[in-house]
Amino acid sequence: MKVTGKIFLILGLLLFILGISMFVFAASSFTNTGEEYSSFDIKLGEYAMVFWIPSIIIGMLLGGVGLFLTIKK
Numbered sequence: 001m002k003v004t005g006k007i008f009l010i011l012g013l014l015l016f017i018l019g020i021s022m023f024v025f026a027a028s029s030f031t032n033t034g035e036e037y038s039s040f041d042i043k044l045g046e047y048a049m050v051f052w053i054p055s056i057i058i059g060m061l062l063g064g065v066g067l068f069l070t071i072k073k
Helices: 002-030 039-071
Strands: none
Touching: 002 039
């Protein structure tokens, strides 16, 4: 059971970091003032703005479950 807990913990941590990086990318793409980004990057920033909160929430839940399974005897 500890291996499953560690997997959940690592996946949760990675998803949490992904959510934070999505927020940073989305914020930087919405604050551009010129032709710095292509239309693909702007669309990607729009999707990142929509999905950064769910990825952080799911990452925290997976990390919590993984931590619980790792600590539980």
